[in-house]
Amino acid sequence: MNIFSAQKIYEWEKFTLQQDKISALQLMEKAAKCCCTWISDRFQTSTEIYIFCGSGNNAGDGFALARLLCQTGFNVKVFTDSSKKFTEEAELNFQRCKEISGIEIQDFSAFKQLKNSENSIIIDALFGLGLNRKIEGEIAAFIDLLNDFPGTKIALDLPSGLFADGNQEEDAVIFQADYTLTFQLLKKSMLHSETAPFCGEIHIMDIELNREFCQENPSDENTIDDRLIQNIYKPRKNFSHKGTFGKSVLVAGSFGKIGAAVLATKAALKAGSGLTFVLAPKCGYEILQTTCPEAMFISGGENEIENIKVEDEYTVGIGPGIGTSSATEQAFLKFLKTSKKPLVLDADALNILAKNPENFQFIPKDSIITPHRKEFERLFGKTQNSFERTVLAQKKAAEMGIFIVLKDHHTQIITPFGTVFYNLTGNPGMAKGGSGDALLGILTALLAQNYSPQNATIFGVWLHGKAGDFAAEKFSQEAMLPSDLINELGNVFKALNKKSSQET
Ligand SMILES: NC(=O)C1=CN([C@@H]2O[C@H](COP(=O)(O)OP(=O)(O)OC[C@H]3O[C@@H](n4cnc5c(N)ncnc54)[C@H](O)[C@@H]3O)[C@@H](O)[C@H]2O)[C@@H](O)CC1
Numbered sequence: 001m002n003i004f005s006a007q008k009i010y011e012w013e014k015f016t017l018q019q020d021k022i023s024a025l026q027l028m029e030k031a032a033k034c035c036c037t038w039i040s041d042r043f044q045t046s047t048e049i050y051i052f053c054g055s056g057n058n059a060g061d062g063f064a065l066a067r068l069l070c071q072t073g074f075n076v077k078v079f080t081d082s083s084k085k086f087t088e089e090a091e092l093n094f095q096r097c098k099e100i101s102g103i104e105i106q107d108f109s110a111f112k113q114l115k116n117s118e119n120s121i122i123i124d125a126l127f128g129l130g131l132n133r134k135i136e137g138e139i140a141a142f143i144d145l146l147n148d149f150p151g152t153k154i155a156l157d158l159p160s161g162l163f164a165d166g167n168q169e170e171d172a173v174i175f176q177a178d179y180t181l182t183f184q185l186l187k188k189s190m191l192h193s194e195t196a197p198f199c200g201e202i203h204i205m206d207i208e209l210n211r212e213f214c215q216e217n218p219s220d221e222n223t224i225d226d227r228l229i230q231n232i233y234k235p236r237k238n239f240s241h242k243g244t245f246g247k248s249v250l251v252a253g254s255f256g257k258i259g260a261a262v263l264a265t266k267a268a269l270k271a272g273s274g275l276t277f278v279l280a281p282k283c284g285y286e287i288l289q290t291t292c293p294e295a296m297f298i299s300g301g302e303n304e305i306e307n308i309k310v311e312d313e314y315t316v317g318i319g320p321g322i323g324t325s326s327a328t329e330q331a332f333l334k335f336l337k338t339s340k341k342p343l344v345l346d347a348d349a350l351n352i353l354a355k356n357p358e359n360f361q362f363i364p365k366d367s368i369i370t371p372h373r374k375e376f377e378r379l380f381g382k383t384q385n386s387f388e389r390t391v392l393a394q395k396k397a398a399e400m401g402i403f404i405v406l407k408d409h410h411t412q413i414i415t416p417f418g419t420v421f422y423n424l425t426g427n428p429g430m431a432k433g434g435s436g437d438a439l440l441g442i443l444t445a446l447l448a449q450n451y452s453p454q455n456a457t458i459f460g461v462w463l464h465g466k467a468g469d470f471a472a473e474k475f476s477q478e479a480m481l482p483s484d485l486i487n488e489l490g491n492v493f494k495a496l497n498k499k500s501s502q503e504t
């Protein structure tokens with residue numbers, strides 16, 4: 001699914017009004033209806049509803065919603081500044097609201113007299129996409145007051161004070177929503193760690209903007225949706241054999257960190273690698289042969305990796321638990337300089353690279369690197385915030401011709417062509433040592449199975465998150481382990497297969 005800037009969303013709205021021959025007022029009514037249905041499906045009509053309306057079309061949505069909720073049987077109070085000039089659609093909906101005797105319309109100041117009520121809903125229709133500067137003065141103080149009020153807080157389209165497209169100033173005043181009912185598509189600020197928490201749980205309201213617009217206006221920023229995954233996924237054909245599914249080598253482990261090699265190898269096996277090898281130090285021999293009997297062992301040294309010899313036809317993933325000793329560093333750099341095929345690089349492989357950026361030039365084109373925030377900083381330097389980090393990653397991915405997987409709550413995949421894919425699967429239960437090792441194994445296995453580097457990266461990151469979601473469902477976010485995630489890969493493939501067979 002595309003992510004559009006506020007500017008592009010306005011253009012999309014205009015396009016829809018022209019193509020579908022509907023009015024802005026009708027579109028606003030549709031938006032308000034979606035929100036009314038969402039609220040009435042979840043809350044009893046005994047809940048008091050307070051709606052706060054600014055002066056733009058976000059307020060128009062608020063006025064229309066007030067009318068619809070009142071007609072559904074809720075007790076609704078509207079707070080606004082009626083001395084302000086409303087937009088045309090907001091004014092029309094304001095007038096319609098006034099005609100309904102059941103709705104009390106008051107000035108913002110009247111809100112201060114209200115008794116606190118836990119059993120109430122506060123709806124923020126102050127500012128939406130049209131926010132064009134930081135909120136200050138009286139409105140800022142008012143939003144602070146709303147944030148302190150008990151009860152459920154719902155933002156329409158965006159929490160007031162949050163810009164759709166980017167970062168905020170640190171002291172910005174923003175409505176703290178429990179739920180955000182956002183129209184048509186996610187906005188960029190809903191996907192970054194500094195800004196997304198203001199939205200609470202996000203629900204997309206499908207207001208049926210005309211989809212032809214997306215074909216004519218492809219975006220550089222996208223979220224990974226089920227349709228994209230189903231298009232990438234290649235179900236297995238009969239008569240295939242183990243050679244069809246590639247040969248993966250995981251270069252991993254050192255004394256005390258053989259577990260990292262076990263996790264990466266198991267993940268590669270469970271992600272469908274045809275033949276799997278693990279190149280690890282000899283101290284891991286028995287552990288690996290016992291825990292991963294399906295994988296073949298290649299010795300890379302005694303207690304750490306000192307030598308990496310791999311045949312050209314193999315797909316190689318390097319990094320988990322290898323450490324950064326000088327012997328391992330030399331072995332890794334020697335191997336890197338002779339590598340031609342795309343590699344998957346994580347953890348200590350990235351830490352070794354970060355020591356000397358001169359070595360970046362040896363990373364084969366189309367390789368995949370999977371840094372978390374700290375590893376990214378070590379490689380490419382600090383940025384002020386995650387928005388700037390994405391931009392820097394776009395620059396580096398293009399310069400180096402590689403795929404960068406920026407691990408985060410919504411992990412981003414950045415392609416060498418500058419496109420960003422935000423992943424929506426996964427959960428905080430995966431913030432545990434070993435999750436990254438599993439991801440490296442999955443990515444290596446998919447690359448070995450002939451998924452293109454871009455498809456392997458998108459699919460792998462999605463699979464990893466989805467398996468993590470299945471594991472959290474079974475064991476809880478607290479107790480789930482990376483091995484549980486790996487064991488759930490099978491259930492994710494089963495679900496994908498089922499969907500594929502239903503579609504054909
Ligand atoms: N684009 C679409 O497809 C649709 C948009 N709709 C609604 O329309 C909204 C956008 O409406 P508008 O463009 O009228 O924008 P807003 O309703 O966000 O309000 C913008 C107004 O607030 C003022 N303003 C901006 N920042 C301010 C600040 N910091 N302090 C004080 N005043 C400030 C602006 O000067 C402008 O007058 C969306 O968020 C959504 O809720 C919906 O009705 C459905 C369809």
Ligand SMILES: [K+]
Pocket residue numbers: 058124125126127128155156157158159160
């Ligand atoms: K809002």
